[in-house]
Amino acid sequence: MIDACDRCLRRAFLVAHLAPRIAGLLDHRPPRIAGLLALPDDAFVAAVAGDDRDDARAFLDGFEVDWAREALESFRVVTLCRHADEYPAPVHELADPPAVLFGLGSIEALRALRKDPAVTVVGSRRASAYGTEVAYALGRGLGAAGVPVVSGLAVGIDGTAHRGCLDGSGVTIAVLACGPDVVYPRRHKRLHELIRAEGIVLSELPPGTRPFRWSFPARNRIMAALARMTVVVEAAEPSGSLITADFARDLGRAVAAVPGRVTSSIARGTNGLLKDGAAPVTGTQDVLDELYGVGVRRAPPIADDRPEPAEPRQRAVLEAAERFASIDAIARELNLTASNVRAALGRLEAEGWLVRRDLGGWERTAT
């Protein structure tokens, strides 16, 4: 569906037209959009276009709105300008709300935001097995509780949170730093399809626009604005996830973080947020308490079809695997042979009690 006025459409395509120039201005500075997108058209052109000023004006004047509408219609792009009724209300609170949001998927996902406030779950692209487990469990729990989950389709935490939400039969919204039809990262082609089917993929950039370095922090402001609360699962310092948290804080929205190991560099950002007063999140219930007030809404129990490890040896190995990083160490601790420990670990991994970290050791799976 298309509900966008001429001015806003023109503006959205102007941003895309000048995107490479913005890249020239911003990509070598700290990646902040610095109010650039809040400027009115003329001032925006003056600030960004430089020598190409006339060309940009000619683009604006020559822009054929009807042709754009037709094209967007034929590709079934949900197109909402900031004057449209369906434009998500919380995004208006931004100082520089996107003129137009382009979406691929179902508009119902945006309507769901009116009923239940959304939660943005973001984190590192290079997540640990621990972070991945927590992001998945959070996504699934929130999805099952009917809370829309917003994230950025990136590899690592973002993608896992989307996936968890889909598995919990929830509504999930992906906000991209490129046109909504451009799959970035490419690895998430399948996930992109799934979200289009079950939720919506949003962007302020028109279809076909490639991602720029500046468009990632720009996208982060939309993610922060869409949700009432932003949960950072795992983040190094500095990182894009912390930028999202900054936007959320500027908007007066709640910021929460998942505690990580103090020795781990990819938890430095989240632990820093906690020190600065972010709410600690240890599970879905914590998020629901923060959103609705303590005890108002209960996280629906997730059916756990795993049988308890029956054998005492497996239970012992399960417990030891959390403390030791190598099979030898576990074997030594429990006075077993390496072969015994291998067999127990093989079973525990097969039944989903443990996952192996890419960099060694094991992580107990979150229920």
Add this chain to the structure above:
Amino acid sequence: MLAAVATFALEGVRSHEVTAEVDVRSGIAIFTLVGLPDRAVRESRERVRAALLNSGLDFPKKRLTVNLAPAHVRKAGPSFDLAIAVGVLAASGQVPSDALRDCALCGELSLSGELRPVRGALAAALGARDAGYRRLLVPAPNGPEAALVEGVEVYGIPTLARLADVLHGRWTPEAALPAVPNAAEGVGGGPDLADVRGQEDAKRALEIAAAGGHNVLMIGPPGAGKTMLARRLPGILPPPTFEEALEVTQVHSAAGVGSGRLVTERPFRAPHHTISAQGLVGGGARPMPGEITLAHRGVLFLDELPEFGRAAVDALRQPLEEGRVEIMRGQRTLEFPANATVVAACNRCPCARPPDNCTCTALELGRYLRRLSGPLLDRIDLVCQVESVPAVQLVGEDDGGRVRTSSAGVRDRVIAARERQRARLSGTGALCNGDLDARLTRRQVPLNSVLRARLLGARGTATLSGRAHDRILRVARTIGDLAGRERVTPTDLDEALSYRLHGWEAIAA
């Protein structure tokens, strides 16, 4: 007058028969050599002339024509010298032609008339035996090696003059003694597993690899002991049989890296990661065996596997599937044996720092791991994480009160497990579980309902390929064989499941 002398030329690691035909007749004194000789063969005219004259023999001042038959095959190397020289002697009536009838010879000549050793004497002896020659005359240093072949009398000859004596019947040399090391210095050499402290898990993985002939990938930080462990794999493999030892000796002799004696230990080759595809699997204008062939019946260790060139790793596909390398040269196909156990090693990530300080991005990690994937990973049955051993354990006197595993003890278990496999697999063409293809795996490791449920119900196995399933089943079968079990138990399968490649498959895919 005309004379014909049989010799054997090395081609790959085998030899083929070449007849040196020599024609001597009156005319202008020239020496023509035909039959597609290369430079080294053409130069043999000068060596033959000088060697004959310096040995007190006569070089006929006549028109000499030498043909190396079959004339359409390229001839290379100096090993034709002796046959040409003897052909000249016979054609000029200096030695009786009758003496050459059931006799083959090969060797390089020095200008003084001394016989120099050649590469591939063992291959020549095998060729001579198969062609039905009764006697083989080789340079004295090659004697013991060539004598390893039974069914042909091998004589080591020091000089051309002495060779003339033999052909005249003036001297009967003693048959060369085969270069079999005596039992005392035989097996048991090489580094011992007992030298490695800790690493019980990696030792277990090596034991399974040795017992089933499985290829292994060891993942761990630098300095954890991956190379040290890999070096100990040949020592826990069963000692080579005489036939296997002969194959290895033949390969090493053909490549010119042999000691001239029977190889009694399984080879261990560790090429650097800058090696080319040709260096790894063999090739070249004159095809030479590559590292995988030099590791035949032994261990090929690929340290820093992701650093190897894509082409080099891809070239390993055929040898790992078929245990041999085929090289096409013109109309001929050469075959090198290449049946080696591959041990590969890599770091956990490109920066190789401890996990908490790792600075690799998802992109870098993915790129690093993607280099692992492909044909080689498909043939690796066991993936084993190797962790650094805590310093306390390294310097401690005892090993936590445990008895350290020694190579001899492990090898005994390996031999027993291999014996069981051989009995079970007789008639299938496979010798060990690592050789099983998809069809044989299904037949040899039947799944009852319990095992099937365990395998298919395992988390993460739903997306596994058929090959990955087969890998797990093969390893489970070997674990059962090590324990002396008729059937694979659920516990064996659990242990096999833990040797899967974890998490990475998703990233690398």
